Amino acid sequence: MRVAIAFGTRPEVIKIAPVYKEFKDKGLNPLMIATAQHREMMDTMLEVFGIKPDIDMNIMTHNQSLNAVASRILKNMDEILSQREIDILLVQGDTTSAMASALAAFHMGIRIAHIEAGLRSGNPRDPFPEEMNRMLIDRLADFTFAPTRRAKENLLKEGICEKKIFITGNTVVDAMKIIRERFNLSTIEYENYILVTMHRRENWGEKMRSVLAALKYFSKEHNLKIVFPVHKNPKVREVVYEALGNCENAILIEPVDYIKFLSLLENCVFVVTDSGGVQEEAPSFGKFVVVVRETTERPELIENRWGILAGTSKEKVYQSLEKALKFSPKKLKNPFGDGRASQRIVDIILNEGIKD
Ligand code: UD1
Ligand code: UDP
Numbered sequence: 001m002r003v004a005i006a007f008g009t010r011p012e013v014i015k016i017a018p019v020y021k022e023f024k025d026k027g028l029n030p031l032m033i034a035t036a037q038h039r040e041m042m043d044t045m046l047e048v049f050g051i052k053p054d055i056d057m058n059i060m061t062h063n064q065s066l067n068a069v070a071s072r073i074l075k076n077m078d079e080i081l082s083q084r085e086i087d088i089l090l091v092q093g094d095t096t097s098a099m100a101s102a103l104a105a106f107h108m109g110i111r112i113a114h115i116e117a118g119l120r121s122g123n124p125r126d127p128f129p130e131e132m133n134r135m136l137i138d139r140l141a142d143f144t145f146a147p148t149r150r151a152k153e154n155l156l157k158e159g160i161c162e163k164k165i166f167i168t169g170n171t172v173v174d175a176m177k178i179i180r181e182r183f184n185l186s187t188i189e190y191e192n193y194i195l196v197t198m199h200r201r202e203n204w205g206e207k208m209r210s211v212l213a214a215l216k217y218f219s220k221e222h223n224l225k226i227v228f229p230v231h232k233n234p235k236v237r238e239v240v241y242e243a244l245g246n247c248e249n250a251i252l253i254e255p256v257d258y259i260k261f262l263s264l265l266e267n268c269v270f271v272v273t274d275s276g277g278v279q280e281e282a283p284s285f286g287k288f289v290v291v292v293r294e295t296t297e298r299p300e301l302i303e304n305r306w307g308i309l310a311g312t313s314k315e316k317v318y319q320s321l322e323k324a325l326k327f328s329p330k331k332l333k334n335p336f337g338d339g340r341a342s343q344r345i346v347d348i349i350l351n352e353g354i355k356d
Helices: 010-025 040-049 066-082 096-107 130-140 149-157 171-182 206-221 234-244 258-267 276-285 299-303 314-326 341-352
Strands: 003-007 031-034 088-092 111-115 143-146 165-167 193-197 225-229 250-253 270-273 289-291 307-309
Touching: 003 010, 003 096, 010 040, 010 088, 010 111, 010 171, 010 276, 010 341, 040 171, 040 258, 066 096, 088 096, 096 111, 096 130, 111 130, 111 341, 143 149, 143 341, 149 165, 165 341, 171 258, 171 276, 171 341, 193 206, 193 258, 206 225, 206 234, 206 314, 225 234, 225 258, 234 250, 258 276, 270 276, 270 314, 276 289, 276 299, 289 299, 289 314, 299 307, 307 314
Parallel strands: 003 031, 003 088, 088 111, 111 143, 143 165, 193 225, 193 270, 225 250, 270 289, 289 307
Antiparallel strands: none
């Protein structure tokens, strides 16, 4: 059976890396197709996990539009897939790379497996365009790998056939396990800091400004530092540097590799983020998460009391930061997975993939 894996952004590499490793350990060589929707941020992660793409579309352009990204991927995928005999294409998550790659495979009659299926915020425009991307991929997919029971229920509610749904856990827990086994994460050059990341499209502009204003005020009041690896997106950088560039408590750094990011997580006081992946990682480090978004497709974090959905208003974010500071970590297991998701995914593909 010929398996291909398509990916293009930082979080996709992190979450497909353990699946790739699992295939390799079982003697299979999946065809690794990089869209390079992210150039530098994807490459950094590929290096950490020692993955060399077989094909690199190199599509990223400065300040790219969603339609430009999608159309370049569709065109490239058409050529790539028509030149090879692929039985199953794996995609992960909710990016334009995942959605357009899945659509291209569907057009060519190639079966699709979706890793991290079934997450839903309930608002088709938030996260935008990711909620819709994920729903589309789930409809196209022959295998939907739901990380949690709730994700499976979401798929069933939308009429996805139960035979296509497998609860596996989230592969991000496997990725963290790989890094923790190989590297010491205990030392970092900063102390007494809040770890911050923000990049979501629906937060661009005013919402991001009000979150950062609350953070600036809070950090000064409590004498805490802010360590913020700033996403490469120019729309994000503009606002972050304007809001925190002259704040003496804020340490603005370039995106860091996964080893360094997990070290930052291990050593921080708590986390403020609108990132999906970071929400799933923080519980493994006993860190509380202030989710600066209006909705979440990862309610398991809030229900298990590892985080608070703070919204983006200055007042609500400030109150949530106060709560985060009072949080005392408990030894709870990560609600998103147990570190064996990749093994389950590969076993299912190898056992079920040969059937029609
Ligand atoms: C994308 C995903 C989002 C995911 C995020 C992870 C979509 C629609 N969005 O958003 O779901 O959470 O990645 O980080 O798929 N840039 C660089 N170098 C890089 C990466 C980005 O310069 O390595 C700049 C470029 O100017 C690029 C811009 O950032 O045009 C935006 O990148 P893009 O992938 O379109 O959107 P993200 O906001 O990163
Ligand atoms: N991350 C990283 N370096 C950074 C910021 C984030 O390695 O400087 C990792 C983080 O651990 C998580 C992933 O990138 O696994 C999240 O990526 P992002 O927030 O860009 O995307 P999302 O998860 O929101 O789609």
